[in-house]
Every structure is written in structure tokens, then in C-alpha cells.
Amino acid sequence: MRTTHQPTVQLPELTPGITLVDVDADLGVTPVQALLLDHVLTRDGPAYWVDGANSANTTRLRELAPADRVLTRIDVARGFTAHQHTSLLDRLAGRLNTEVSPSLVVATGVDSTYRTSDITDDRAEQLFIRAIASIARIARVHDIPVIVTRCRDDEFSRPLRRAATTHLHCRVTPFGPSFKDRTGDTETLVYHTSDGWIQTTLAYWQDVLEHRARMHEASTLERAASPVGTQ
Template identity: 75%
Template sequence: MHTRSRRPTADLPDLAPGVTLVDVDDDLGVTPVQALLLDRVLSRDGPAFWVDGANSANTTRLRELAPADRVLDRIEVARGFTAHQHTALLDRLAGRLADRESPSVVVATGLDGMYRAADVDGELAERMFVRAIASVARVARVHDVPVIVTRCREDDLSRPLCRSATTHLQCRETAFGPRFEDAAGDTETLVYHIEDGWMQTTLAYWREVLEHRARMHEGATVEGTSATPGIQ
């Protein structure tokens, strides 16, 4: 992850190819992951795929965050409601991508979620979860793209996911805004000083970040305005 020191900016982690595990503070929800997804789509030409296993694929919030409606046309969202559905979705995604252009990014939120359900026993759940991890790792390896994954809980079940990740980011809420950290000690702190103090981690905050990022990426068209002061 590359760290920029100049402030104020709209810095987000530069995602490298491979599996990136992102642990997010509960209070921040899935929005930081959605911001990473949208930022990647803004800066690349390929499609993006989001497979959800934790009922966190909030497409309404995704539309609210997107700085340009056309960005959403390149994002496909799928949800698994059982362990078997979730595993099948990831298998199909890996096979489907073999016959088409490489994606800009793949997101798998709550990768361990369905394998904690009561409808699948522990030993089978572990085997299916390892299969799910193998599917996302294969996509990252074959297409040389970032695959962002999140987990519902840090415990023995999710430990194989942590071991398979090439990058482990943590997004923490601080008094000065959200901060991304990785295991190597690099940090990206999103801090914006405005006349009335520090901008908080609201929807308007993240929209400002993404609108600024859209202007940074060549060819990106920003539509709409934000209700908060602009980022310089």
C-alpha cells in the first residue's frame, strides 16, 4: 500500500493484485469497502463484481456514493443466502471470468458468513469455506487483479482467509476521520479540515472523497454536487 504525506488530499489505499482482507470497525459499516470498490472502477476500464455473503450489499448506498451514474453500469452484485448458494456463486464467477475480459476488481463481503449458519455442520462448513477462499484466490491469480474480502468474525473459522490474503487492511474510526492501516505499518488517514472543524465519516464525507478521486482519475466525469464543503 502506497502512503501519501501531502494534506489535505483524498487518499485511499492503492490496491495491489491479490486477495486483500479488509477489517472495518462496526460503526463504519460496509461504506469504506464500497468506497474502495468505486474508486477502483473509476480508475480502470473493466467490470467489477460484488458477491455478498453477509447481507451487506447495500446497492442503495452504492448509488448514493457513486460520483457518476455511469460507474454503476459496470458493477454486478450477487448475494448468496445459504452456504451452498454462496459457494456456487463464487465457483460460477471464477468460471465466467475465464471467458471474458479481466475485471477491475472483485469484492466478496462477509466471505465467512454463510458458513456459520445452522444449516451446514462444522466440518462441511470448513471445507466449503476453504473452497470459497480458493475461488477468490484463483480469480486474483488468473486475472492479476485485487480481490477485496471481508469477514464477519476473527476466529478459528476465518483464520484460513487471513492466511490466504496477500494484504491485510484495517479501517478504524478515529476522532479525525477513518484510517486505513496495513500489517506493514503504512497508513492512509483521510482527514479534511473545514471551517467548522473536522468533517465526519458521514455519507456526505465519503461522497466528497469519491468525487475528489474521480477528478484525480483521467477521463472520470463527476455528476452531481455534495452538500458539504469541497475538498481542495
């Protein structure tokens, strides 16, 4: 159910480098999609989403987006095997050297295909490390945020955690979804109403992004109206 109350907007600020986001299973990939759309709303340049866990739901992305024009700046690709996934990241790392610099890259389920592949364990590990190297190269060369997620937090996925410069955990709370960083600081996204707190829904994320879009549009208009040379 949609609500007319304004959300308290405190989405984490993405910084250049690899940001590992662990998301509670109940929330699915939606928080990552919200981060992707929010970044595209407030930055220039295209965004790329490489999925390895069959979680790149473009229907949900369209439902969340405050405007269809935002979607034209997001390219989505899926890798269904370890070799496909590695190849996609290799090609993206090479392709971005000669094209317009992206504003963001998202790689969801980075470890998934390497766990389920029919290749040997040693080969799967080699390809996984190569995939992480491509992700790190993208972040370093273009000085942009790269959001990554993993299927499990275990020994196999440890190289991905070591490569990350930022580690966020999006978890379910009684007040809505909460992003917590590795320093322990928490940003909680909630509706605050006279009757108390309302739990998060798809409509909640839609309202958050719509509100962020209005804030960005107002800021852009304000800058455009300011005399040249003023702050």
C-alpha cells in the same frame, strides 16, 4: 451535511492478490464500497461484488457513486446459504476464464453463511475452504485485486487471513476513518478546515469519490492532449 472543503484523498492503492479489509462495526460496509467505486473510476473493465452477509446495499452504492455510468460496470450477487455462496464464487471463477477480464472483485462477509448454515461443521468448513480457493484463483488467473471482508476475526476465519496478501484495518478515529496496513503505515481520510477537523459522514465519502473522479478525468484529458511519444 455536505461541505465545500476538498478532502485529503489518500485511499489505499489496491494491488493484485487478496486484500482482507477488517472494518470497525460503526463504519459498516461503506469504506469497502468507497474502495470499489474508486477502483472502478480509475480502471477499465467490469467489477463483481459477491456478498455473503446481506451487506450489498445497492441504494448506498448509488448514493456514493459520482456518476450513474460507473454503476453499469458493477455486477452484484448475494448468497444466502453456504451452498449458494460457494456456487456463486465457483461460477464466477469459471465464468471469468472466457469473458472480459475484470478490474476488481469484492467478496463481503465471506465467512458469514458458513457460520450460520444448518449443515455440519465439517461440511461448512469444507465449503469455506473451497470458497477461499475460488477467490484465490480469481486473483491469480486475472492478476487483479480481490477485496474480502469477514464477520469475525477468530479461528474459523484464519484460512481467509492466511490467503490474504494484504491486510487492512479501517477503524474509527477522532479525525475520520483510517486505513492501517499490517506494516503499521496509516492513511487517514479527513477534512482539514480552518476550524479544525470534521468527522466522516456519507457526504464525506461522496465528496472523496467526486474529487477522485475529477482527478481521473483531468489526468485522462492531459494524457489525450499530450503529443504521441511524450510522457
